Amino acid sequence: DxxxxxxxxxxxxxxxxxxxxxxxxxxxxxxxxxxxxxxxxxxxxxxxxxxxxxxxxxxxxxxxxxxxxxxxxxxxxxxxxxxxxxxxxxxxxxxxxxxxxxxxxxxxxxxxxxxxIHRQALDIDKAARAALMGHKPAVLWFTGLSGAGKSTIANLVEKKLHAAGCHSYLLDGDNVRHGLNKDLGFTDADRVENIRRVAEVAKLMVDAGLIVLTAFISPFRAERALARGLLEDGEFIEIHVDTPLEVAESRDVKGLYKKARRGELKNFTGIDSPYEPPVAPELRLDTRALSAEQAAEAVLALLRERGLIGG
CATH class of the missing domain: 2.40.30.10 (Translation factors)
Structure with missing residues (x-):
């Protein structure tokens, strides 16, 4: 009853x-x-x-x-x-x-x-969209400290993908905060929401058949695991742009580390907010040993090895 x-x-x-x-x-x-x-x-x-x-x-x-x-x-x-x-x-x-x-x-x-709210059945699915693109969709998730080189490497990778005729989109941390996530700050809770939104957008773009590149510090393992869990096996490629704090801080292109050290920028990753490095990323890029060009080529080599793009 x-x-x-x-x-x-x-x-x-x-x-x-x-x-x-x-x-x-x-x-x-x-x-x-x-x-x-x-x-x-x-x-x-x-x-x-x-x-x-x-x-x-x-x-x-x-x-x-x-x-x-x-x-x-x-x-x-x-x-x-x-x-x-x-x-x-x-x-x-x-x-x-x-x-x-x-x-x-x-x-x-x-x-x-x-x-x-119910799921609406659609006749055109991810496989059909990917077939038009001529390559498999995926998310290339670049993670690392501020100043590690994530955006630089991701931008080079996208240029190479574009030259090869691949359909892609780069979601960059700073750019996204000018629009979709302009309402978020840098507390731990805001960082979690920032990555949750980006992961959902990336999932939609993968469903559209694109190769999506994301360049975010994404400091917490839990949120990176959330992003991975939204996608099918083989569609999420975690790329750790591995740069020691002292090297990233020495670059400080945007002057953020100096502000953080002076106490003007709170909750800054690596200074007063933690960074949890990936345990088993699909690719680790040691930027002390690799140039940005070499790192980008390593990413392309992995995509070919996995059959996501042509040789």
């Missing part, structure tokens, strides 16, 4: 249990009953003062804080509100990299948009 609902977006109460804060937009695993799916938490609607039960404005949750949030899953799940069925309404959140439990929560109800 009361079948479980099925949805992929909910309001919930969330208790945060990790030392690192909950960052809106960061990917986690959500375990509900016997199912484990991908999940992201939006900004909390509010957090609760446990002493007075007062509702307080909040941008994130820290250790032992309780908040009411919206949460989105990567696929629909059957559920019951926690007040009806604890087994089908209680969940835990798990860190995707460490598998540690970082939060626990109670589902309230499905958001209306979870029932009102």
């Amino acid at each position: 009361a079948p479980a609902e099925v949805a992929d977006q909910f309001e919930c109460t969330l208790v945060w249990m990790a030392d690192e804060p909950m960052l809106p937009g960061r990917p986690y695993w959500l375990k509900l009953g016997a199912r484990t799916v991908g999940a992201t938490v939006t900004e909390p609607k509010y957090k609760v003062n446990v002493n007075t039960l007062e509702h307080l404005a909040a941008k994130q949750l820290t250790l032992n804080e309780i908040g009411v949030c919206n949460i989105a899953l990567d696929r629909p799940l059957p559920f019951d509100p926690y007040t009806v069925n604890r087994d089908m309404g209680g969940f835990i959140l798990i860190d995707r990299l460490t598998n540690a439990t970082v939060g626990a929560g109670m589902l309230h109800f499905a958001l209306r948009r979870a029932h009102n």
